[in-house]
Amino acid sequence: MWLWFAKLGSPRWFYELSSKWLPWLVVVTVALITVGLFWALLFVPEDYQQGHTIRIMYVHVPVASISLAAFPLMAVAGTITLVWKMKLADMVAKCTAPIGLWFTGVALATGAIWGEPIWGTWWAWDARLTSQLIQFFLFIGVIALRSAIDSQDAAAKACAILSIVGAINVPIIKYSVVWWNTLHQPASSYSMDPQSANPPEVWVPLVIMIIGVYCFFALILILRTRTEILQRERRSQWVMDIVAQENK
């Protein structure tokens, strides 16, 4: 178990393993998102209340839910960095921040565009929207903190602590729709029950999009982490070999 853990922490091992798995991940991601997009845009029936804006859900919900996974991931990686001083964990934490910022920003933007026709407003200081906006600034804070500290180790520790403390916001975002019943509606249930508000032709493509966007998140995180590994290990022989082999 400990040997496996030590191996997992080895950047080189991660780099070589991810080289093997990356093509498969690309295939799965492209397939899921392509199917999901065609289904969402062409086949999902128009909603009786919100018409074609139902199609916005297939972008907004996957992106927004995965934006909530990014911060805990950064907090877990930060904890591993602090406790076990694992280098790979800090690389993952560093690469998660800009991706999380993108996801949070897109969730806010698509939410505003959806809110305008449905709620009659682009923005409201509703609990869900406000806590999501705080997450947006927290990601900016983590990125700025890292770039402000020259020492790599000190930056890793500071960002780990900020990520762990900032993660308190995640359950607030998640349960904001239950705790404060303001504007944003709670998550709808997925059910096979024909009496349910959401029939399968509405939620099946949504599940496909959620899994597809999750794969996309993993894909771009692995891509960024691989470059981060090369940068930090640039003086070791195996990286020099990769650099030498690459086309000029």
Place this chain on the structure above:
Amino acid sequence: MSGLQFSSLSEFLLMGQYTFHVWAVYFIFAVFLTANIVQPLRQRRLFIKEQQRRARRDANVE
């Protein structure tokens, strides 16, 4: 699965009364996907180029 929801291309492009809202969201999604693929690939290419330049320079010094 329910059938195709549009009987013509123009109807599809129009999206009822929500032309702007639906397409703005899908446009943002397209930009988001593209940017997040291009950024890491570009970072990697820049790193490799920089290291290759460095290796050549070191070779010349020796």
